[in-house]
Amino acid sequence: MLIELHKVAVERGPREVLHDININLSEPRVGIIGPNGAGKSTFARLINGLVRPSKGRVVVNGLEVQDNLNAVRAQVGFLFQNPDNQIVFPVVQEDMAFGLKPSLPDKQVRQSRIKETLKHLGIAELATRAIHTLSGGQKQLVALATVLCMRPDFLVLDEPTTQLDLRYRNRLLAILRELKQPLMVITHDLDMLESFDRVLVIDQASIQMDGPPDQVLPWYRTQYA
């Protein structure tokens, strides 16, 4: 999976959220860190076209994002920070079926994919539960299931552990470690990134530091403590 950003800028009114970003990402595990409001989420949202660049081009696996939105979104799964905003339907399996319907019109096939995904994540018992009866951790796992059941080639996770207690955080990290897909994680949880291949620090609309975690994380801890 290759993600390329060529001279990308994102403007919101007079403010530049991202400025002249040039980067290629091909590593299996990429972490994005930076202070609040630095442009991390905007950076991640560029990759599946949720944010349109004001200048420049974003290319995912050779596909220009803005010209191939559906094809890119089928390849890039996106996990939002707040699962309540990600889950569209009132019952777990109904929500998972929503995302699968265009690619799997057969109901039986859809149901078997849903069961398989929930079982893989160890939450098979939640299939018929109403979303509003789930805990925050369960909701986040369900949100991840809705993304994984679509079998994306690449995953973008926007602060996936922010609302989780220690038990669910560890459970989520164990699931992420076993995933075959390459992933990009935006987080403030620096410990999570120690086993990653590459870490970017975004601040003041640009990439301040880029490298392996053993170089970037100590630098970040001293600069931003």
Add this chain to the structure above:
Amino acid sequence: MNASPIAKQPSESWLHRCSAAHKLLGLFVLGTGLVLVQNLAVMAIAAILSAAVWVSVQWPMIRSVCRQPWRFNSLTSVRQALLWPFLTLLVLSLYIAYFSGWTQALVVLLRLIALLLLALAVMAATPVTEMMAVVERVLQPLDRRGWVKADKVALMFGICLRLMPVLLEQWQDIRQAQYARGRHSHPIALLVPMLVRTLQRTNELADAIDARGGLR
């Protein structure tokens, strides 16, 4: 554990076994019939029958609550869900009683209770995706003429059902945040943050739908 008057019951009641189209058609016909009837005795029977339908659908939840009430730490959600509709009905009945008499007020009260319970039973016994499929099918003739987008209206219908408990929770959060700061809830002070948060949530939800391929 959670209890809710519209909680989906995994068990198969007789209403679960009916098709979504039949249930929605039945709700429409009974609703129309109840609006046309003005007889108090008929309305009382309709309210009792509607209550029986709701109980038959929610029987597993009612039985669990009765057997082990301590497991249901959120019985308050039932109170929260039912309190405001029934308070509204009460105020409406008093208003009608003042202008048209007690008999008319009772007819209206029983009619609305019957309708509410029937709607709750249908919602609890029907997957939202099946209801959406019915809405989409019903709107197909209008879609073909280009007057509406049937799939979008069906999705809106589904999202409305999903957001009801979320918005209720949001309302409680805002109210409690104001109480915590020593403020009594004022309608404007509640409505403004509610509106802002709902708009933010709408944007996020639209992004989430887009991220999963949206409506294709």
